[in-house]
Amino acid sequence: MQLYNTLSAKEREKLIEEAGEDRLTISFYKYAHIRNTTIFRNHMFLAWDALDVLGRIYIANEGINAQLSVPAKKFDAFKLHLDSISFLENVRLNIAIEQDNKSFLKLKVKVRHKIVADGLNDDSFDVTNKGIHVGAQEFNKLIADPNSVVVDMRNHYESEIGHFENAVTPDVDTFRDSLDLIEQNLAEHKEDKNLVMYCTGGIRCEKASAYYKHKGFKNVYQLEGGIIEYTRQVRDKGLENKFKGKNFVFDHRRGERISDEVIANCHQCGKPCDTHVNCANEACHLLFIQCEDCAKSMNNCCSDKCKEVAALPYKEQKKLRKGKHASNKIFKKGRSEVLKFKN
Numbered sequence: 001m002q003l004y005n006t007l008s009a010k011e012r013e014k015l016i017e018e019a020g021e022d023r024l025t026i027s028f029y030k031y032a033h034i035r036n037t038t039i040f041r042n043h044m045f046l047a048w049d050a051l052d053v054l055g056r057i058y059i060a061n062e063g064i065n066a067q068l069s070v071p072a073k074k075f076d077a078f079k080l081h082l083d084s085i086s087f088l089e090n091v092r093l094n095i096a097i098e099q100d101n102k103s104f105l106k107l108k109v110k111v112r113h114k115i116v117a118d119g120l121n122d123d124s125f126d127v128t129n130k131g132i133h134v135g136a137q138e139f140n141k142l143i144a145d146p147n148s149v150v151v152d153m154r155n156h157y158e159s160e161i162g163h164f165e166n167a168v169t170p171d172v173d174t175f176r177d178s179l180d181l182i183e184q185n186l187a188e189h190k191e192d193k194n195l196v197m198y199c200t201g202g203i204r205c206e207k208a209s210a211y212y213k214h215k216g217f218k219n220v221y222q223l224e225g226g227i228i229e230y231t232r233q234v235r236d237k238g239l240e241n242k243f244k245g246k247n248f249v250f251d252h253r254r255g256e257r258i259s260d261e262v263i264a265n266c267h268q269c270g271k272p273c274d275t276h277v278n279c280a281n282e283a284c285h286l287l288f289i290q291c292e293d294c295a296k297s298m299n300n301c302c303s304d305k306c307k308e309v310a311a312l313p314y315k316e317q318k319k320l321r322k323g324k325h326a327s328n329k330i331f332k333k334g335r336s337e338v339l340k341f342k343n
Contacts, residue, residue, distance in 0.1 A: 002049065003042055009105040012054065016101055022072040025096035025103040025251065027228070029115065029203040031063040031127070032087040037111045045109045047081050054104040056250070058112045062122070064088075065115035065203055067250060069104040094201045094228040096249070096256060103251040118207055119176035124214075131197070131209030131220035136233035139196070139223050140242055143167075148194040151182055153204045154248070157287065157333040161255060161264045161274040162227075162245030164198065173333070175204050183215050190216045198223035198230070200247065231258050246274050266291040267339040268298065281306035283321045287333045288342075303338035 007015070016023070034040050041059045048055075048068075055068035070078050082088045096103070134142065143150045143164060150167040152159045155178075159169035168185070172178045186195065195217045197205045205222035213220050223230055227247045234241045245263040246255040254276040266273040266289055273291040280300035288302055301307040309317060337343055 003045055005049075005106045005108060007106070012105045013102060016105075019071075021101075022099070023069045023101045023103075024072050024075060025067075025069050025099055025253070027067045027094045027096075027201050028091050029063065029065045029201065029206070030088055030091050031115075031206060034059065034061055034063065037061060041109050041111050045107065048078075048109075049107055051078055051081070053078060054107050056104065057109045058115045059109065060112045060115045063115050067104070069101075069251075092225060092229070094225055095232075096253075097228065097231050097247070097258070098253065098256045100251075100253045103253050105252070116203055116207065117174065117176060118179065118204075120179070120207065120211060125211060126214065127207065127210045129210050129213055130206060131195075131213065131222045133224040134221050135224055136230045136239055137237065139198075139221075139230065140240060142194060142196045142221055143242060145194065147192075148196050149186060149189060150196045150198070151186075153178060153197050153199040153208055155333070157276070158200070158248035160334070161276070161289070162243060162247055162258060163263075165242050165244060167198075173335075179208060179211060183212065186217075191218050194219045194221060196221045196223075199226050200249065201226040201228050227258070228256075231256075248276070264289055265341060266294055267334055267342045268294040268302075270341040279303075279306050280310045282317065283309065286336055286338075288336070288339055289334065302336065305338075 037059050044057065044059070051074045052071050053068055055066060057064065057066040082091060142148050143166070150164055152163050152167045152169045153175065155173055155175065156171050163169050170178045170181055172181060195212060197208060199205050202223065202225050209220050209222045227243060230243065233239065241259055243258045244261045245259060247258050248255050255274065262272045262274050264274040265271065268290060271291045273289055275289060275291070276287055277290045277295065277300065279286040279302040284302060284306050286302045299307050299310055301310050309320065334342060
């Protein structure tokens with residue numbers, strides 16, 4: 001019985017090209033009590049592998065967080081399987097605004113301590129006492145209210161390429177870093193302001209809203225379905241789009257275009273640009289913003305040193321990496337000292 005992915009990304013990419021069929025990029029989450037996470041994990045893998053589903057799925061005792069690529073012709077079978085699981089019946093599915101058949105190239109289903117790393121002790125507060133969920137139309141009204149504070153619950157590299165008008169965008173590397181920082185910065189407004197939060201698909205706000213209510217915030221709201229669902233409602237209902245730029249996504253696309261504005265800059269030359277790339281030197285793999293001109297001149301690398309390494313034969317590159325851990329620059333996500341414009 002196969003319980004793990006056995007194909008490489010390149011092998012899977014070739015199969016997708018040969019199949020020539022459309023795929024749908026989908027995400028969903030659900031907080032629920034899962035007792036035996038290993039059994040549940042194996043069940044999900046077997047069911048989804050049979051449907052040629054690819055993606056990154058985290059399962060924990062507190063629930064499931066899934067980002068997937070599903071063959072379009074097998075979507076109904078996929079949905080039928082979800083509905084056969086009691087706590088996932090009719091779960092909201094966020095379907096990507098921009099589709100890409102290669103958004104995911106492997107099926108990875110992992111058991112984790114939490115479905116989102118928040119650093120919180122869930123026993124210390126009522127995680128079910130969440131904020132008020134609002135759709136796009138009500139969200140637009142709330143953020144236009146001078147009595148509201150709009151907070152981006154995402155990380156710096158996400159909000160850098162796109163965010164809502166007049167939003168507070170914490171300069172943080174992780175979700176857990178933002179929680180206490182936001183509370184401290186907005187402490188004087190716990191009772192007199194609307195705390196209006198948003199994130200990519202809603203999962204971070206789900207936990208954060210309960211945490212902030214526990215911390216004394218009286219009027220807590222969260223954008224239902226996050227930026228993805230907001231964009232869908234704006235387009236379907238002809239509403240005014242208050243989001244500027246791109247929505248960062250955690251798959252091979254790295255971003256979805258929500259509006260025409262480009263609000264970020266190339267990290268190497270400073271030109272307007274909002275395209276995230278990974279450094280071509282696999283020993284670095286730094287995530288940063290790079291324009292087409294710099295991609296050509298730097299051979300898709302973040303620095304001259306990485307450019308030299310990436311130009312070596314593959315076997316030579318492997319020798320240089322042997323016995324070494326991946327560079328910490330991987331986790332800097334645009335903060336490395338080698339990025340000229342950023343420094």
